[in-house]
Amino acid sequence: xxxxxxxxxxxxxxxxxxxxxxxxxxxxxxxxxxxxxxxxxxxxxxxxxxxxxxxxxxxxxxxxxxxxxxxxxxxxxxxxxxxxxxxxxxxxxxxxxxxxxxxxxxxxxxxxxxxxxxxxxxxxxxxxxxxxxxxxxxxxxxxxxxxxxxxxxxxxxxxxxxxxxxxxxxxxxxxxxxxxxxxxxxxxxxxxxxxxxxxxxxxxxxxxxxxxxxxxxxxxxxxxxxxxxxxxxxxxxxxxxxxxxxxxxxxxxxxxxxxxxxxxxxxxxxxxxxxxxxxxxxxxxxxxxxxxx
Amino acid sequence: xxxxxxxxxxxxxxxxxxxxxxxxxxxxxxxxxxxxxxxxxxxxxxxxxxxxxxxxxxxxxxxxxxxxxxxxxxxxxxxxxxxxxxxxxxxxxxxxxxxxxxxxxxxxxxxxxxxxxxxxxxxxxxxxxxxxxxxxxxxxxxxxxxxxxxxxxxxxxxxxxxxxxxxxxxxxxxxxxxxxxxxxxxxxxxxxxxxxxxxxxxxxxxxxxxxxxxxxxxxxxxxxxxxxxxxxxxxxxxxxxxxxxxxxxxxxxxxxxxxxxxxxxxxxxxxxxxxxxxxxxxxxxxxxxxxxxxxxxxxxxxxxxxxxxxxxxxxxxxx
Numbered sequence: 001x002x003x004x005x006x007x008x009x010x011x012x013x014x015x016x017x018x019x020x021x022x023x024x025x026x027x028x029x030x031x032x033x034x035x036x037x038x039x040x041x042x043x044x045x046x047x048x049x050x051x052x053x054x055x056x057x058x059x060x061x062x063x064x065x066x067x068x069x070x071x072x073x074x075x076x077x078x079x080x081x082x083x084x085x086x087x088x089x090x091x092x093x094x095x096x097x098x099x100x101x102x103x104x105x106x107x108x109x110x111x112x113x114x115x116x117x118x119x120x121x122x123x124x125x126x127x128x129x130x131x132x133x134x135x136x137x138x139x140x141x142x143x144x145x146x147x148x149x150x151x152x153x154x155x156x157x158x159x160x161x162x163x164x165x166x167x168x169x170x171x172x173x174x175x176x177x178x179x180x181x182x183x184x185x186x187x188x189x190x191x192x193x194x195x196x197x198x199x200x201x202x203x204x205x206x207x208x209x210x211x212x213x214x215x216x217x218x219x220x221x222x223x224x225x226x227x228x229x230x231x232x233x234x235x236x237x238x239x240x241x242x243x244x245x246x247x248x249x250x251x252x253x254x255x256x257x258x259x260x261x262x263x264x265x266x267x268x269x270x271x272x273x274x275x276x277x278x279x280x281x282x283x284x285x286x287x288x289x290x291x292x293x
Numbered sequence: 294x295x296x297x298x299x300x301x302x303x304x305x306x307x308x309x310x311x312x313x314x315x316x317x318x319x320x321x322x323x324x325x326x327x328x329x330x331x332x333x334x335x336x337x338x339x340x341x342x343x344x345x346x347x348x349x350x351x352x353x354x355x356x357x358x359x360x361x362x363x364x365x366x367x368x369x370x371x372x373x374x375x376x377x378x379x380x381x382x383x384x385x386x387x388x389x390x391x392x393x394x395x396x397x398x399x400x401x402x403x404x405x406x407x408x409x410x411x412x413x414x415x416x417x418x419x420x421x422x423x424x425x426x427x428x429x430x431x432x433x434x435x436x437x438x439x440x441x442x443x444x445x446x447x448x449x450x451x452x453x454x455x456x457x458x459x460x461x462x463x464x465x466x467x468x469x470x471x472x473x474x475x476x477x478x479x480x481x482x483x484x485x486x487x488x489x490x491x492x493x494x495x496x497x498x499x500x501x502x503x504x505x506x507x508x509x510x511x512x513x514x515x516x517x518x519x520x521x522x523x524x525x526x527x528x529x530x531x532x533x534x535x536x537x538x539x540x541x542x543x544x545x546x547x548x549x550x551x552x553x554x555x556x557x558x559x560x561x562x563x564x565x566x567x568x569x570x571x572x573x574x575x576x577x578x579x580x581x582x583x584x585x586x587x588x589x590x591x592x593x594x595x596x597x598x599x600x601x602x603x604x605x606x607x608x609x610x611x612x
Contacts, residue, residue: 023518031412031423034405038426041486044452045441061455107336110329118333125340130540131595132348133547135571136588139354139581140347163343166336195328224434226550231576242436246554255443257450264437275432 049073049261056257072258073266076248079256081236082263085244090270092154092240093222096161100169101215103162105207108173109199126167134227142231152234160228165218172217176210177203216278220271241267354585361579374586384587386562387570388594390477394566395546398484402545403538405485406492413493414500431490439554442483446470471560480555480564487551488544492537499533500526535606543595567591 043063048056050068055061076082111119141160142151150156180203188202204211226242233239236247245267248260355374359367378384409427413420430438445453446469454466469479503526511521549568552558558565558573567587575584 027412027415027417030408031417031419034409034412035419035423035426037486038423038430038489040452041441041445042426042429044445045437048444048450056450059449061450061452063452103335103339106332110333114329122337125345129344131543131592131599133568133571133588133591134549135568135575135584136351136592137344137347139575139585139588140350141343143359143581144343144347144350159339159343163339166340166344170336195332199332220432226434226436226553227572231572242434242550245434245436245440248440257444257447260440261444264440268433268437271432271434272429275428 045261048257049265051258053258072262076259076263080244080247084237085239085241089223089240092157093219095158096165096222097215097218100162100165100218104166104169104173108170108177112174112177126171129167138231151232152238157232161222165221169214169218172214176207180206213278216274220274223271351585352589354582355589357582359581361581374583378586387565387567391546391567394481395542397481398545399542401485402488402492402541406489406496409493410496410500413497427490427493430487435550436554438487439551446479470556473560473563476556476560476563480552483551495537499530503529539599539602546595
């Protein structure tokens with residue numbers, strides 16, 4: 001905006017200041033546009049969740065509810081087994097993230113400390129696994145799980161989520177392991193600690209912040225997941241939050257907007273809470289995996 | 294200077310397992326001792342059994358007549374699925390839609406995220422608010438994002454029609470998600486909204502790695518905003534941009550949940566992405582083999598596009 005070409009030397013300070021002020025104004029306008037684009041759907045979702053049925057039926061919607069009420073929330077919990085779905089989601093996401101991180105930590109350690117072909121193959125696999133469409137994975141998984149009688153079972157879903165979360169957990173944890181100074185491990189080894197002792201006594205404590213970040217991230221990923229849950233869970237009492245939400249949108253298009261919005265808000269709250277705690281760590285962790293090497 | 298790595302190489306000799314040469318060769322090829330394998334296996338086995346295995350199995354299904362709930366054994370049919378697919382105009386239409394969707398979502402995601410990242414890299418007021426808002430879509434389940442935008446796009450109760458009417462941009466209420474020509478653009482906007490956070494965060498982190506001194510030196514030499522961006526910021530940022538764009542394209546091409554919730558592929562298949570098409574084929578009509586063949590074609594095309602993209606990037610880097 002201010003100066004496209006190299007600024008000539010002769011520009012007076014006052015003109016330069018004016019150009020800079022104009023640039024600032026432009027930047028604030030752009031920022032405002034972004035804030036509106038990113039924020040207005042969120043505001044609308046929350047607003048609809050507090051509106052009464054009469055208000056939702058009116059042809060002239062308003063930004064804020066005229067008579068805010070909790071009726072939609074009550075109705076959402078009455079018509080669909082939301083509480084049950086939340087518990088299912090909590091169980092599946094909790095187990096899957098804990099197991100995934102527990103088996104990813106030693107593997108990430110080996111992949112960082114032994115730069116060998118197995119480790120390289122692991123890294124290549126992490127990248128390749130991003131490329132395949134879900135269909136190609138879900139059909140064989142469906143057939144395998146069916147033979148093991150794990151269709152429509154939360155155990156089956158946990159197993160799928162563990163595998164599905166592993167690549168990213170490995171990726172993030174590798175970054176954190178690289179940050180642990182080797183000299184500490186060497187000192188412990190000189191003092192006679194075995195490899196397992198070094199890992200549990202020296203590396204693990206230093207890894208805790210990264211571990212927590214990875215854990216929360218895989219929890220959020222599993223909580224939000226939709227496709228596998230849709231294919232693998234058949235009965236409402238087994239379904240997770242994501243899948244239950246689609247029941248509010250009937251096939252005939254007769255959608256109960258208020259309760260749907262209320263349920264959507266409920267489904268988002270736990271992950272938002274985690275992300276609020278996680279925000280700073282997450283950015284650092286993703287880059288730690290990507291940049292250092 | 295480590296204790297662990299050399300030990301891995303010494304192990305074969307000191308243990309003296311006959312015949313020593315072949316063991317050493319094998320050990321060197323893999324480079325891991327027993328302890329390391331012990332640590333690696335808990336992750337390796339699930340990946341092999343439930344990720345690599347099923348994927349190979351899935352790819353092999355593409356060459357069979359596998360169907361859901363069939364009693365007779367599945368038979369190998371060679372390339373029959375693929376040759377059927379070649380004549381399936383519905384699939385190719387869906388494929389075209391998938392490419393249009395992936396291209397536009399990725400391009401807009403990049404442009405908008407780049408702008409936002411540049412703004413967030415400045416010292417502006419309300420930056421914290423924009424940062425927080427930019428992260429939120431990331432934390433939201435895909436399904437919730439879909440539901441939310443359905444409420445925004447709703448013909449009568451939606452806020453979009455109301456706002457546009459107030460601004461006198463439209464004179465009647467548009468039904469965004471069931472209009473044949475508007476549904477795909479409307480869905481693309483949602484895709485951009487949902488995918489912006491990751492891209493912004495990655496680009497912002499990349500921007501913060503651009504050395505400050507260089508930019509200041511360019512400014513002292515009299516380089517303007519655009520010139521500084523083109524000569525200092527962009528070259529440093531390029532690898533990050535290439536990586537995130539390639540990944541975004543793959544993720545977008547394979548995406549499912551968002552569009553499933555928004556339109557279920559309608560109206561008249563105008564937003565039926567290939568993954569939705571394959572899902573219906575597999576779990577609505579039970580044609581596992583045929584659906585797997587579709588998945589195979591999708592991987593092949595993504596792989597070819599990616600190879601072309603990366604080769605060009607590498608060549609430009611070499612010059």
